[in-house]
Amino acid sequence: MSYTLGVLGGSGLYEMEGLGGVTEIAVDTPYGKPSDVLVKGTLANGTTLLFLPRHGRGHRIPPHQINYRANLCALKKAGATHVVSISAVGSMKEEIEPGHLVVPDQFIDLTKRRISTFFEDGVAGHVPFADPVCSLLAEPLLAAAGRAGARVHQGGTYVCMEGPQFSTRAESRLYRTWGVSVIGMTAMPEAKLAREAELPYATLALATDYDCWHEGHDDVTVEAIIATMKNNVALAKKALVELSSTLPDPTKSIAYRASRGAIMTASSALSDEARARLGWLLEG
Ligand SMILES: CSC[C@H]1O[C@H](OP(=O)(O)O)[C@H](O)[C@@H]1O
Numbered sequence: 001m002s003y004t005l006g007v008l009g010g011s012g013l014y015e016m017e018g019l020g021g022v023t024e025i026a027v028d029t030p031y032g033k034p035s036d037v038l039v040k041g042t043l044a045n046g047t048t049l050l051f052l053p054r055h056g057r058g059h060r061i062p063p064h065q066i067n068y069r070a071n072l073c074a075l076k077k078a079g080a081t082h083v084v085s086i087s088a089v090g091s092m093k094e095e096i097e098p099g100h101l102v103v104p105d106q107f108i109d110l111t112k113r114r115i116s117t118f119f120e121d122g123v124a125g126h127v128p129f130a131d132p133v134c135s136l137l138a139e140p141l142l143a144a145a146g147r148a149g150a151r152v153h154q155g156g157t158y159v160c161m162e163g164p165q166f167s168t169r170a171e172s173r174l175y176r177t178w179g180v181s182v183i184g185m186t187a188m189p190e191a192k193l194a195r196e197a198e199l200p201y202a203t204l205a206l207a208t209d210y211d212c213w214h215e216g217h218d219d220v221t222v223e224a225i226i227a228t229m230k231n232n233v234a235l236a237k238k239a240l241v242e243l244s245s246t247l248p249d250p251t252k253s254i255a256y257r258a259s260r261g262a263i264m265t266a267s268s269a270l271s272d273e274a275r276a277r278l279g280w281l282l283e284g
């Protein structure tokens, strides 16, 4: 079976080189437009890759204004069978040094004003989310990052803050008491929406800084992030290429048909409008 790897590029990752037969796809969705056109192409091993930079080319869209629903819906509509999210993060643990990579297995959602579900306006649905990352995808992603030459940490919790300001020192110290591994501003609601869209989802987090808790390091700034990011992004691109040969069977993923059993609304109570709105998801 042929798979299509959807990639959500984060800070510093706005394009993928090395793709053959590249086309640009402008997708419209019931939720509006995604962050940019999707770039579709083929990797040397034949895997199709769909690339979408979540902040848009030129980094025009801040984390709290990303249309996460349109991004996930667009990837699904364009045929993605898996989604890997690339994200710059602050490290919340000494041993995760700037320049290291992390494949988290948990998230804490501290976002405050983002739309985080496809199920609304006449449709009630509650997907299981105890394990927010698809372990079948995370395992080969971890291995791929290792083969790419990265120092990569397995598992850990990504705390997602609202931003766009970085944390206060009190917040940073509080999150450390929770035992989290990394902090960023974009994994939520992305991961929730990927689950509702029944897409296997995993994050490759690129540690760029020690936020503002570490007495031996300067507090995070955009300048410091950019300085570390170049090498991180090169590793992430290599990891994606490595991963593309070892994508798991999506029908074995925790996300497979996750929304089918999750909808509480009786079929007879679904309006024609709601059916049409969710057609991209429910008619697959
Ligand atoms: C570059 S400063 C902070 C910015 O970087 C991260 O974005 P992404 O997850 O898309 O790589 C972080 O979440 C903030 O949005």
Ligand SMILES: Nc1ncnc2[nH]cnc12
Residues within 6 Å of the ligand: 088, 089, 090, 091, 166, 167, 183, 184, 185, 208, 209, 210, 211, 212, 220, 225
């Ligand atoms: N310290 C930090 N806090 C939030 N998002 C980040 N992205 C990169 N570093 C970050």
